[in-house]
Amino acid sequence: MKRRLTVHFPRESVHLPITYRLAVDFDIAAKILRAQIAPNQSGTMVVELSGDIDELDAAELWMERQGLRLDRVPGEIRIDPEHCIDCGICASICPSGALRFESASQRLRFDAPRCLVCEQCIPSCPLEAISLVLES
Incomplete structure (x- = not known):
């Protein structure tokens, strides 16, 4: 099973070897999709965790107990393909490359598995063709 999480590190926790502990203690593979963590400052990391559902739950509980x-x-x-005009504005700000403009075909391409769900593309769309669909 896979889960995408945004992990917020307080100043006192940025030194913790989180991904190492996830691998060794919980047999969880952690794929860091985006991170902004500086020594002695708070930080944020978007990570995709892969592993057994029970181990994922245990790992999340452990991270919360570490102050994250x-x-x-x-x-x-x-x-929405009915409203999108393939202008490519959203692709210019997409940090993961999930949205990209193919100049040969003059079309916008969306690679959903690469998407970080950072929502930066939503306000960039002049026609409001991009939306966040919440899980039920």
């Missing part, structure tokens, strides 16, 4: 705040990615990004 966890946010699950709330849903997925959807693009």
Whole structure:
């Protein structure tokens, strides 16, 4: 099973070897999708965790006990093909490359598995063709 989380590190926790502990103690593979963590400052990391569901639950509980705040990615990004005009504005600000403009075909391409659900693309769309669809 896979889960995407945003992990918020308080100043006193940035030194913790989180991904190492996840691998060794919980047999969880942690794929860091984006991180902004500086020594002696707070930080944020978007990570995709893969492993057994019980181990994922235990790992999340352990991280919270280490003083980390966890946010699950709330849903997925959807693009309405009826409203999208393939302008590519959203692709220019997409940090993961999930949205990309193919100049040869003059079309916007969306690679959903690469999407971080950071929502930066939503306000960039002039026609409001991009939305966050929440999980039920």
